[in-house]
Amino acid sequence: MRTIPEMEILNSYIIASVQRSGTHLLCTLLRSTGVAGLPAEHFLAKPGETWERRWKSPSRMQYIQRVLQDNTTANGVFGTVVMWSYFDRMLEMLRDIPKYNAPDRADLLASVFHRPKYVWLRRRNLVEQAVSWAIACQTGVWAQRAGEKPRPRGVPKFDFKVIDEWCNRIAEHNTAWENYFRENRIEALTLFYEDLVASNRAAVECVLEFLHVPLPARIEIVPSGLEKQANEMSGRWIAAYLERKNDSVRKRDRITRRLKQSLKWKEGPELS
Numbered sequence: 001m002r003t004i005p006e007m008e009i010l011n012s013y014i015i016a017s018v019q020r021s022g023t024h025l026l027c028t029l030l031r032s033t034g035v036a037g038l039p040a041e042h043f044l045a046k047p048g049e050t051w052e053r054r055w056k057s058p059s060r061m062q063y064i065q066r067v068l069q070d071n072t073t074a075n076g077v078f079g080t081v082v083m084w085s086y087f088d089r090m091l092e093m094l095r096d097i098p099k100y101n102a103p104d105r106a107d108l109l110a111s112v113f114h115r116p117k118y119v120w121l122r123r124r125n126l127v128e129q130a131v132s133w134a135i136a137c138q139t140g141v142w143a144q145r146a147g148e149k150p151r152p153r154g155v156p157k158f159d160f161k162v163i164d165e166w167c168n169r170i171a172e173h174n175t176a177w178e179n180y181f182r183e184n185r186i187e188a189l190t191l192f193y194e195d196l197v198a199s200n201r202a203a204v205e206c207v208l209e210f211l212h213v214p215l216p217a218r219i220e221i222v223p224s225g226l227e228k229q230a231n232e233m234s235g236r237w238i239a240a241y242l243e244r245k246n247d248s249v250r251k252r253d254r255i256t257r258r259l260k261q262s263l264k265w266k267e268g269p270e271l272s
Contacts (some may be wrong), residue, residue, distance in 0.1 A: 016120050
């Protein structure tokens with residue numbers, strides 16, 4: 001097999017996240033600096049799908065070599081994005097390559113990505129994240145640039161159960177990342193979507209400082225050109241979800257109180 005000469009990677013990082021946490025925004029900003037690699041979801045894979053088939057590469061190993069070569073900036077920095085939803089599938093495909101057969105997950109990624117640091121990008125407001133995910137799944141619109149008018153697949157419809165399932169899944173995936181970092185004694189940089197939106201520059205500077213990559217003195221953080229997708233409809237969905245959720249909690253609390261009172265009545269008064 002012909003190997004592709006790799007650009008020397010001196011510094012690498014993985015943006016660990018869950019969908020609808022702002023990874024597209026962060027990657028766009030980091031790429032614009034010219035010193036933070038070209039991060040993206042290079043290793044996305046659906047169940048049963050392979051990278052070589054998805055990206056029409058001669059082999060899996062050549063695909064990995066090409067990703068490392070093409071997405072490392074001149075200063076030797078490489079970055080990529082990994083979502084928990086396909087983390088296990090990614091590891092499974094890496095282990096199919098004889099060169100990468102380390103049983104430990106962190107050791108495996110260390111060998112592939114040259115001992116990467118981790119940036120944990122997440123959101124504080126899980127309901128907003130779940131609503132954003134639910135709408136994107138229905139419309140097929142995952143990112144939107146200023147001035148663009150993408151055509152959604154259809155008119156999204158509010159569904160409390162779907163949003164609730166996304167909330168639970170987001171919480172589970174966040175916990176999974178947290179456990180991964182703790183079990184492997186990884187000190188990740190935690191960055192919140194809300195802070196990224198509030199100050200693009202401060203967030204980028206925080207990441208570069210964490211990576212020990214100096215930001216060129218005269219460089220400007222180029223605006224991403226991405227429009228925030230939250231709108232009046234997502235606001236209504238959030239309010240409707242919270243109202244239904246609070247009603248469910250209150251109903252559950254009433255049932256719990258009644259059960260406790262019923263048990264207390266059956267047991268009768270204590271004998272003195």
